[in-house]
Amino acid sequence: MSAGLLVDAALGLILVGLALQVISGHQLFRSIVFYVAFGLVMAMIWARLGALDLALADAALGAGLVGALMMVAFRRLVEFEPVQTADAGARDSTLVPVVALLSAALVAALGFSALPVADIEGRAGELALARLDELGLGNPVAAVVLVFRGFDTLIEMLVLLTAYLGARVVAEPRTRLAEPVQAYELPLVRSLLAVIVPIVMLVAFNLLWIGADHPGGAFQAGSMLAAAGVLLLLTGRLLPVERSTWLTRLALMLGVAALLLLVLAPMLAGHVAMAYAGRGALLAAEAAMMMSITLTLTLLFAGAPAVRVLR
Amino acid sequence: MNDPLVYVLTAAAVFGIGVHGLIAARHLMRKLLAINLMLSAVFLLLLATSAPLGQAPDPVPQALVLTGIVIGVSSTAFALALMVRLVRRQGHASLGRRDER
Numbered sequence: 001m002s003a004g005l006l007v008d009a010a011l012g013l014i015l016v017g018l019a020l021q022v023i024s025g026h027q028l029f030r031s032i033v034f035y036v037a038f039g040l041v042m043a044m045i046w047a048r049l050g051a052l053d054l055a056l057a058d059a060a061l062g063a064g065l066v067g068a069l070m071m072v073a074f075r076r077l078v079e080f081e082p083v084q085t086a087d088a089g090a091r092d093s094t095l096v097p098v099v100a101l102l103s104a105a106l107v108a109a110l111g112f113s114a115l116p117v118a119d120i121e122g123r124a125g126e127l128a129l130a131r132l133d134e135l136g137l138g139n140p141v142a143a144v145v146l147v148f149r150g151f152d153t154l155i156e157m158l159v160l161l162t163a164y165l166g167a168r169v170v171a172e173p174r175t176r177l178a179e180p181v182q183a184y185e186l187p188l189v190r191s192l193l194a195v196i197v198p199i200v201m202l203v204a205f206n207l208l209w210i211g212a213d214h215p216g217g218a219f220q221a222g223s224m225l226a227a228a229g230v231l232l233l234l235t236g237r238l239l240p241v242e243r244s245t246w247l248t249r250l251a252l253m254l255g256v257a258a259l260l261l262l263v264l265a266p267m268l269a270g271h272v273a274m275a276y277a278g279r280g281a282l283l284a285a286e287a288a289m290m291m292s293i294t295l296t297l298t299l300l301f302a303g304a305p306a307v308r309v310l311r
Numbered sequence: 312m313n314d315p316l317v318y319v320l321t322a323a324a325v326f327g328i329g330v331h332g333l334i335a336a337r338h339l340m341r342k343l344l345a346i347n348l349m350l351s352a353v354f355l356l357l358l359a360t361s362a363p364l365g366q367a368p369d370p371v372p373q374a375l376v377l378t379g380i381v382i383g384v385s386s387t388a389f390a391l392a393l394m395v396r397l398v399r400r401q402g403h404a405s406l407g408r409r410d411e412r
Contacts, residue, residue, distance in 0.1 A: 023332030104327025111319030
């Protein structure tokens with residue numbers, strides 16, 4: 001048994017153990033914390049599999065921002081009714097474990113049947129790799145996301161925007177906005193922010209800049225910046241406000257608009273839709289996407305139509 | 312390169328745990344966490360069963376999973392907003408009536 005296999009097995013076991021912790025126990029908050037840990041181990045597994053784009057995205061989005069959104073929703077529930085934190089009186093049907101086992105067996109069977117498919121010739125991934133040099137991009141994942149499957153990414157941005165709008169529509173008109181914690185003038189907060197926020201911005205802009213050639217890109221960069229936004233909201237440097245401005249709305253739509261332009265512009269010039277528009281155009285579209293993603297995720301956390309900077 | 316079998320089995324176990332959580336949990340947020348576990352299991356299966364091309368995994372499933380992660384975050388955020396609204400309206404965070412809990 002090689003050392004690599006041992007690491008894989010250990011990571012797999014830890015992931016299964018954390019998943020068990022997420023669904024067991026009586027405290028909901030504990031489950032959320034274990035879910036964040038699950039996301040981080042998931043990111044390590046992506047790194048083990050060599051999928052660094054996914055490791056970055058899952059650490060920032062799957063573990064970080066979903067965890068933050070869960071916690072802020074938990075807090076809104078606790079504010080409303082403090083006893084709602086445990087799910088008491090489990091009287092599960094005996095069929096539940098059977099259904100779960102059968103589902104697991106189904107997934108395992110699907111996995112086993114998919115394993116031999118590995119040898120098929122002429123896969124889409126091979127085609128993408130073969131045409132990578134034509135595009136002059138170093139990161140095959142970025143090429144697939146932005147060029148070969150650009151329509152997916154356009155719809156993805158639309159889904160993100162729709163989810164935000166949906167969350168705004170169902171939100172109570174006068175929900176108590178997340179008040180900044182009283183401790184936000186603790187002596188260490190200012191110096192902590194002075195260190196962390198610039199580093200986060202540096203890493204995010206770097207991820208955006210190198211995204212065409214190395215793991216990184218708009219989604220990873222946007223979720224990192226949104227993490228900084230969450231930090232600033234928690235420490236009261238950004239305040240949720242009730243009225244959105246035209247600038248906020250414009251920034252929310254910028255990502256979709258940039259991708260639409262990327263689709264339509266080549267068509268107007270007589271090419272097929274999503275024809276490769278060049279490196280500069282891709283970077284500009286990604287920068288616009290990053291801005292929209294950052295703002296959407298930050299506003300989802302704030303639970304407000306806009307934020308303003310503390311004066 | 313690592314053995315995909317380990318991660319196929321991991322994905323199967325996590326998916327089963329997610330199904331169990333989804334059905335057995337009373338609290339809606341716990342059901343949401345379980346759905347997110349199932350989501351991760353599907354992503355892991357997709358990537359573990361796609362054969363590597365050169366040094367890295369096949370870029371197409373990677374891009375699909377990347378899209379999937381963002382869609383998952385979007386739907387989770389929307390579902391959380393729905394849940395908060397539901398709790399405020401009906402007074403408890405489970406499906407069905409309060410006395411059934």
